[in-house]
Amino acid sequence: MPKQTNSANEPTRREYVxxxxxxxxxxxxxxxxxxxxxxxxxxxxxxxxxxxxxAETEASTETTTTENGNKPYSVSMEPVGAVEFEEAPQTxxxxxxxxxxxxxxxxxxxGLSAIGVRARFGxxxxxxxxxxxxxxxxxxxxxxxxxxxxxxxxLDADVHIVDPNFMVxxxxxxxxxxxxxxxxxxxxxxxxxxxxxxxxHDYADYSMYEAFEKVAQMFQQQERYDAxxxxxxxxxxxxxxxxxSETPDxxxxxxxxxxxxxFYPYLIGSGTQSKHWNDxxxxxxxxxxxxxxxxxxxxxxxYEALLEIDPDAIAVRLQGEITQEYFEQEIVSHLxxxxxxxxxxxVEDDRxxxxxxxxxxxxxxxFQLERAAQGLYADEFGDEQLFDRQRVADIVTGEF
Numbered sequence: 001m002p003k004q005t006n007s008a009n010e011p012t013r014r015e016y017v018x019x020x021x022x023x024x025x026x027x028x029x030x031x032x033x034x035x036x037x038x039x040x041x042x043x044x045x046x047x048x049x050x051x052x053x054x055a056e057t058e059a060s061t062e063t064t065t066t067e068n069g070n071k072p073y074s075v076s077m078e079p080v081g082a083v084e085f086e087e088a089p090q091t092x093x094x095x096x097x098x099x100x101x102x103x104x105x106x107x108x109x110x111g112l113s114a115i116g117v118r119a120r121f122g123x124x125x126x127x128x129x130x131x132x133x134x135x136x137x138x139x140x141x142x143x144x145x146x147x148x149x150x151x152x153x154x155l156d157a158d159v160h161i162v163d164p165n166f167m168v169x170x171x172x173x174x175x176x177x178x179x180x181x182x183x184x185x186x187x188x189x190x191x192x193x194x195x196x197x198x199x200x201h202d203y204a205d206y207s208m209y210e211a212f213e214k215v216a217q218m219f220q221q222q223e224r225y226d227a228x229x230x231x232x233x234x235x236x237x238x239x240x241x242x243x244x245s246e247t248p249d250x251x252x253x254x255x256x257x258x259x260x261x262x263f264y265p266y267l268i269g270s271g272t273q274s275k276h277w278n279d280x281x282x283x284x285x286x287x288x289x290x291x292x293x294x295x296x297x298x299x300x301x302x303y304e305a306l307l308e309i310d311p312d313a314i315a316v317r318l319q320g321e322i323t324q325e326y327f328e329q330e331i332v333s334h335l336x337x338x339x340x341x342x343x344x345x346x347v348e349d350d351r352x353x354x355x356x357x358x359x360x361x362x363x364x365x366x367f368q369l370e371r372a373a374q375g376l377y378a379d380e381f382g383d384e385q386l387f388d389r390q391r392v393a394d395i396v397t398g399e400f
Contacts, residue, residue, distance in 0.1 A: 078204040089158035097121035101361025106221040114140035129393040195271040197296035248312030249283035264294035285311035303340040315355035
């Protein structure tokens with residue numbers, strides 16, 4: 001959204017968004033050891049996050065009124081602390097698709113201007129929601145063989161829904177780079193939530209809905225959040241009531257190449273990337289065999305190593321829009337016809353399922369929960385839609 005020109009005595013939108021009393025600590029470490037690219041060579045450094053801890057203060061609402069009649073308010077989120085807003089941000093961007101999905105769920109799609117890597121944002125799923133859409137091709141891609149400060153200046157957003165430690169430890173920014181963008185453009189407001197394997201992330205581990213509520217507070221969209229939370233709880237209760245008493249041990253894998261001969265392993269942890277697996281109460285076949293997560297520097301595993309683990313089910317994670325036809329042709333058929341992979345119990349039992357996208361917020365999660373349930377428990381869920389697309393769309397568009 002273009003910025004308006006203001007007279008000298010009117011505050012600019014940039015002045016409406018600033019840090020409050022608690023700010024990012026000065027002790028951020030610049031850079032981190034280079035991790036193996038666990039999902040594709042082209043978007044390696046866009047995968048993870050970064051580190052520092054500051055005490056979180058309680059979110060508060062100011063009682064004074066600004067010149068334009070708005071009441072300032074502050075929202076707290078580790079590691080940044082309390083961020084003060086004099087009005088809800090109008091233009092914004094995250095780095096990862098989990099926060100992009102949260103903003104869309106809160107009816108803020110029009111203000112979304114950029115994303116870290118377009119292919120990792122599951123906006124194609126919105127096509128099933130009447131009246132909800134995001135054209136990814138119109139979003140600026142932040143990862144362009146790195147992510148420069150200049151692109152933040154060019155976008156000139158009101159807020160960056162990004163963990164500043166992500167910028168330092170994953171994208172090799174310095175603390176002075178973070179401070180410069182915070183002071184000259186807009187604040188950072190985010191916490192790396194998709195994974196829990198990073199040693200530098202020694203501050204609050206928010207669940208998906210804990211982080212979602214903070215984003216809702218920032219956008220002043222508490223009612224939409226409440227509606228989503230209530231419907232999420234309703235769906236989850238129904239799904240959980242239908243799960244079998246014994247659930248499988250699953251290996252979540254990402255192909256190191258296509259067709260796959262080896263895979264990057266992903267543990268089913270408490271990060272939001274694993275929420276749909278935790279909701280389905282599955283076991284982690286890789287963790288039970290002391291496999292190191294690729295996001296924590298773990299190496300690839302081949303079919304021989306996988307055969308030693310021999311998981312009950314295999315979930316293959318892929319980015320982008322993955323149809324069931326593509327998955328069957330490129331993944332399942334390859335494993336069935338492979339000399340070694342064909343001996344895996346999961347292959348023999350037809351329990352090789354699509355593992356979903358790494359980054360999921362409240363909307364994408366519902367789609368991934370549905371597809372995972374259908375894949376793992378075909379006898380129970382089949383091709384059944386597990387949530388009402390119109391009801392979700394109504395929340396997004398404010399018709400609830």
